[in-house]
Amino acid sequence: MPRGRIEIIEEYCKGCQLCVKFCPKDCIEISTDKINPNGYLLPIFVSEDECTGCGICGWMCPECTIDVYRYIEN
Amino acid sequence: MKDKSSDVKKVTGRPDLRLLSLGMYCPGCHYGIITRVICEVIEELGVAGKAIGLAGVGCSFGGAPMTIDIDWTSCPHGRAPAMATAIKRIYPDAMVLTVQGDGDLGAIGLGCFMNALVRGENLTTIFLNNAVYGTTGGQMAPTTLLGMKTTTTPLGRDIQTNGYPLHVPELAATMRGVAYAARCTVHTPANFQKAKKSLKTAIQKQIDGIGYGIVEFVSACPPGWGLKPLECLDYISERMLEEYPLGEFKNVDKTD
Numbered sequence: 001m002p003r004g005r006i007e008i009i010e011e012y013c014k015g016c017q018l019c020v021k022f023c024p025k026d027c028i029e030i031s032t033d034k035i036n037p038n039g040y041l042l043p044i045f046v047s048e049d050e051c052t053g054c055g056i057c058g059w060m061c062p063e064c065t066i067d068v069y070r071y072i073e074n
Numbered sequence: 075m076k077d078k079s080s081d082v083k084k085v086t087g088r089p090d091l092r093l094l095s096l097g098m099y100c101p102g103c104h105y106g107i108i109t110r111v112i113c114e115v116i117e118e119l120g121v122a123g124k125a126i127g128l129a130g131v132g133c134s135f136g137g138a139p140m141t142i143d144i145d146w147t148s149c150p151h152g153r154a155p156a157m158a159t160a161i162k163r164i165y166p167d168a169m170v171l172t173v174q175g176d177g178d179l180g181a182i183g184l185g186c187f188m189n190a191l192v193r194g195e196n197l198t199t200i201f202l203n204n205a206v207y208g209t210t211g212g213q214m215a216p217t218t219l220l221g222m223k224t225t226t227t228p229l230g231r232d233i234q235t236n237g238y239p240l241h242v243p244e245l246a247a248t249m250r251g252v253a254y255a256a257r258c259t260v261h262t263p264a265n266f267q268k269a270k271k272s273l274k275t276a277i278q279k280q281i282d283g284i285g286y287g288i289v290e291f292v293s294a295c296p297p298g299w300g301l302k303p304l305e306c307l308d309y310i311s312e313r314m315l316e317e318y319p320l321g322e323f324k325n326v327d328k329t330d
Binding site: 004009012014015016017018021022038040053054055056058059060061062063064065066067068069070071072 | 081082083084085086087088089092094095096099100101102103104105106107109110260262263266296303304307
């Protein structure tokens with residue numbers, strides 16, 4: 001059951017890979033062929049089942065491009 | 075699969091005060107994370123309406139006013155504490171903070187900064203220490219580490235010709251008008267949260283009228299150091315924090 005997901009504003013990403021480094025579950029990977037209009041390699045959200053919605057990638061993004069959402073248990 | 079529209083909570087995202095801007099930050103620059111710290115603290119304290127920011131010259135000037143949605147003015151090089159003094163005396167209810175880099179505060183503006191401390195002004199200074207002059211191409215700054223290679227010290231900084239690194243919060247802690255002096259970093263998520271707490275305390279000291287608060291952020295400059303963004307994180311934990319230890323150097327509730 002997925003517990004969280006992230007959304008990346010790709011236009012403003014600068015490809016620094018801090019989100020890849022700090023994700024505790026390794027849910028984010030840097031792509032090898034997906035680039036944005038500024039020429040930076042973009043991170044991609046690969047593992048929706050592992051994401052817990054902890055928010056660490058959102059804190060550590062220098063450009064504040066990552067929004068983190070968590071599914072609430074009913 | 076759950077219904078995403080009804081039971082989804084936003085955990086974290088861009089703060090309302092943080093503007094999306096391609097700005098002048100290089101990839102991996104920690105100043106972007108620090109602007110997030112500033113935005114979140116101002117939002118949590120609820121002082122966005124009465125906040126006035128003063129930006130020094132350098133990357134701190136290029137980044138902070140373009141990305142933080144409060145009132146800003148730019149200052150002559152190094153004179154932010156002097157202008158902040160005037161603004162604070164004209165508008166005593168305003169929350170005045172200066173954002174200055176290591177060249178702005180530590181080199182050309184050290185006189186204005188020290189005089190503001192001596193007067194015991196009721197301000198908050200955010201000191202961004204990335205150990206080089208990032209805007210102009212990575213020259214040696216007062217806070218450059220001993221042995222660190224920059225474009226003006228190609229053989230590494232040595233004591234004989236270049237002197238010693240400058241420790242600003244320790245210096246400020248010796249002044250009687252200073253209520254809060256601390257050093258923090260944002261290079262790990264745990265330190266990010268500690269940095270928020272430090273900055274919140276410093277701004278709260280100003281709101282309560284206790285005295286000067288200064289928070290130094292040890293941060294990375296990937297192009298200035300000639301390292302990749304991820305290598306800078308190791309460099310901070312191995313080299314920078316050895317020279318610049320983290321912690322609170324002064325935290326008093328009453329200045330005499």
